[in-house]
Amino acid sequence: MQKPKISIYDFTDCEGCQIKLIALKEKFLILGKRVDIVNWRLGQENNESGPFDISIIEGAPITQYEIDLLKKLRKESKVLIGLGSCATLGGIPGIIDKAQRKKWYKKIYGDNYRPRGVDALPLSAYVKVDFLIHGCPINENEVIQAMEDLLAGKEPKYCDYSVCFECKQANNPCRLLDNFPCLGPIIQGGCNAICISGGSPCYGCFGLREDAEKKNLIKILEKITDQKEIDRYFSMFLNKVNK
Amino acid sequence: MNEFIAKIEGHGNLTIDWEKNQVKLNIHEGERLFEGLLVGRTAEEMYWITPRICGICPIAHNLASLAAVEDALGIKVNSTTILLRDLMQCGQMIQSHALHLFFLSLPDYLGIDRGTELAQKNPEAFKSALALKGISDEIAEIIAGRSVHPTRTTIGGFHKIPFKSVLEKLLNKLKKTEKDAKNALELVSKIDFPELKVELQLAAQDNGLIIAVSSNNIKGRKESSIRNYKEVIEEEVRDYSTAKFGKYRGEEMLVGSLARLAVYGDYDKKYEIDFGNPFHNNLAQAIEILTYHQKAQKIIEQLLDTGMDKKVIKSSKNSSFKGIGATEAPRGGLYHEVHLDKDNIITHANIITPTVQNLTSIEKSANALLKQTKNRSKKEIERLLVMLVRAYDPCITCSVH
Numbered sequence: 001m002q003k004p005k006i007s008i009y010d011f012t013d014c015e016g017c018q019i020k021l022i023a024l025k026e027k028f029l030i031l032g033k034r035v036d037i038v039n040w041r042l043g044q045e046n047n048e049s050g051p052f053d054i055s056i057i058e059g060a061p062i063t064q065y066e067i068d069l070l071k072k073l074r075k076e077s078k079v080l081i082g083l084g085s086c087a088t089l090g091g092i093p094g095i096i097d098k099a100q101r102k103k104w105y106k107k108i109y110g111d112n113y114r115p116r117g118v119d120a121l122p123l124s125a126y127v128k129v130d131f132l133i134h135g136c137p138i139n140e141n142e143v144i145q146a147m148e149d150l151l152a153g154k155e156p157k158y159c160d161y162s163v164c165f166e167c168k169q170a171n172n173p174c175r176l177l178d179n180f181p182c183l184g185p186i187i188q189g190g191c192n193a194i195c196i197s198g199g200s201p202c203y204g205c206f207g208l209r210e211d212a213e214k215k216n217l218i219k220i221l222e223k224i225t226d227q228k229e230i231d232r233y234f235s236m237f238l239n240k241v242n243k
Numbered sequence: 244m245n246e247f248i249a250k251i252e253g254h255g256n257l258t259i260d261w262e263k264n265q266v267k268l269n270i271h272e273g274e275r276l277f278e279g280l281l282v283g284r285t286a287e288e289m290y291w292i293t294p295r296i297c298g299i300c301p302i303a304h305n306l307a308s309l310a311a312v313e314d315a316l317g318i319k320v321n322s323t324t325i326l327l328r329d330l331m332q333c334g335q336m337i338q339s340h341a342l343h344l345f346f347l348s349l350p351d352y353l354g355i356d357r358g359t360e361l362a363q364k365n366p367e368a369f370k371s372a373l374a375l376k377g378i379s380d381e382i383a384e385i386i387a388g389r390s391v392h393p394t395r396t397t398i399g400g401f402h403k404i405p406f407k408s409v410l411e412k413l414l415n416k417l418k419k420t421e422k423d424a425k426n427a428l429e430l431v432s433k434i435d436f437p438e439l440k441v442e443l444q445l446a447a448q449d450n451g452l453i454i455a456v457s458s459n460n461i462k463g464r465k466e467s468s469i470r471n472y473k474e475v476i477e478e479e480v481r482d483y484s485t486a487k488f489g490k491y492r493g494e495e496m497l498v499g500s501l502a503r504l505a506v507y508g509d510y511d512k513k514y515e516i517d518f519g520n521p522f523h524n525n526l527a528q529a530i531e532i533l534t535y536h537q538k539a540q541k542i543i544e545q546l547l548d549t550g551m552d553k554k555v556i557k558s559s560k561n562s563s564f565k566g567i568g569a570t571e572a573p574r575g576g577l578y579h580e581v582h583l584d585k586d587n588i589i590t591h592a593n594i595i596t597p598t599v600q601n602l603t604s605i606e607k608s609a610n611a612l613l614k615q616t617k618n619r620s621k622k623e624i625e626r627l628l629v630m631l632v633r634a635y636d637p638c639i640t641c642s643v644h
Binding site for chain 2: 011012013014015016017018019020022023025026029032040041042043044045046047060062063065066091092093095096100101103104105107108109110112113114115116117120136137194195197198199200203232236
């Protein structure tokens with residue numbers, strides 16, 4: 001039987017999620033044997049054009065070239081997967097609103113610069129995306145899980161619990177109970193609460209979970225901090241999806 | 244649009260003018276406008292956001308932002324923090340160099356397409372590659388909290404520091420993998436690099452200074468304070484690039500492993516490095532993998548020996564609210580500058596990344612390669628040019644931040 005043809009593309013981003021794929025080391029090699037990676041610019045020079053069985057796309061389509069390429073890849077791919085928060089949410093580049101870009105092009109590059117960027121939006125702003133592997137960076141084991149499901153002919157599933165569940169498992173003291181802001185209760189799990197375990201806040205890079213009780217969390221946050229800080233939490237990764 | 248160059252971080256390609264012997268490095272990465280999106284965020288968020296400039300050297304951005312913010316807030320961190328951050332930097336250097344050498348650059352010299360083919364071609368070398376990737380990721384995970392994008396660092400110190408027993412285990416693993424660092428160096432030192440001769444300014448940071456030497460004469464040192472980084476490293480905008488192009492006081496500069504070895508001189512002279520040949524950057528990277536691997540062991544021994552102080556230092560009353568943070572990232576000198584208001588909200592940010600400083604010299608080296616390579620087909624020369632770009636280990640992602 002012919003192995004499924006996989007392509008891995010990156011748009012504008014830090015490429016850290018692809019680095020996490022390489023961090024899988026032996027596990028990546030085992031997965032690599034079950035598929036045929038026919039296009040991966042970062043990893044190889046011999047690249048084929050589509051059609052592809054599965055396309056994995058990292059990064060936010062910021063330039064017109066990327067937006068057009070995304071639409072082409074959608075047509076050429078049976079399954080299209082977003083890899084990492086830039087692709088799934090707009091992520092850190094999404095902190096900038098479209099209306100503000102002009103001002104910053106001028107400040108950073110000067111008056112005569114011809115900008116290439118349009119806006120930093122998630123893939124889903126332009127095409128239908130079949131599955132989102134969230135995270136900044138991703139938890140690489142979620143890639144293995146999703147690929148194994150797809151190779152077995154199953155639809156990959158999202159975590160049906162919040163970051164709080166994994167945070168409890170990690171034995172972390174609750175940030176909210178200690179009066180520190182946290183988005184954990186409304187954010188999809190899968191990250192193993194790694195940021196909170198390290199002592200950092202949860203800014204929600206795994207995206208809102210289904211039926212997120214956002215209004216109730218905001219009520220709690222309002223007791224802990226001011227509106228400006230709440231806005232900053234909700235705009236770190238979620239600026240382009242939390243409207 | 245021509246195809247993007249494969250096996251480099253980010254999106255760029257070359258335009259070759261065969262008549263004029265001139266090469267343009269086009270940079271197509273979308274602008275993320277980090278210097279804009281930081282304004283209005285807090286000092287604490289800066290070192291959280293800037294690692295996302297680059298997933299290959301996030302620790303370097305994290306450390307540069309922490310240093311900038313601490314400078315602005317008049318914070319002097321304790322010796323435990325200094326050592327742990329130095330250890331993070333060692334991990335970062337090995338992570339980035341091992342990835343670049345084995346997965347991006349070495350395939351060029353070994354005649355394979357992708358790093359994973361090394362598993363068949365040279366299983367021993369491939370084992371060493373995975374071991375080095377593994378141990379460096381582990382340093383990052385244990386000290387910084389995660390292999391990509393730190394979680395444990397904070398202004399004035401660390402949210403959490405590792406237990407002694409964890410460091411002891413890490414030291415043991417480092418001792419066991421030193422042979423892998425030596426294997427990597429052995430492999431790379433046998434490569435017959437393409438010939439090239441270019442005059443460039445090689446620059447590296449040392450003790451608050453930017454030190455530059457000419458590739459023709461590495462003994463003549465020019466020193467400038469890091470405080471003056473903006474005058475020393477001039478950036479210009481070019482119409483074919485979304486990244487700025489940097490120069491050292493008007494001259495093409497090279498930063499990173501090759502420049503560090505030229506400036507620091509701390510390597511075994513049995514390796515015959517040609518500082519005027521940027522392909523030798525790959526040999527310099529292999530030398531540095533071993534150097535930082537050994538340095539990591541020394542730092543852990545020192546931490547175990549002296550004990551650790553987990554105190555996080557608070558901001559001083561005499562804060563200037565303006566700070567500069569500089570560090571040697573794997574690809575060279577990295578500069579972060581920040582201005583804060585009295586509530587620690589960022590009012591201004593400026594970032595100069597290593598690859599910005601390397602872009603002008605990539606073009607100069609490519610032009611020299613065109614002139615100096617005779618009796619080869621256009622196809623072969625194009626191949627050499629792409630290899631040259633890769634040898635620099637450019638991070639276009641960083642350069643367009």
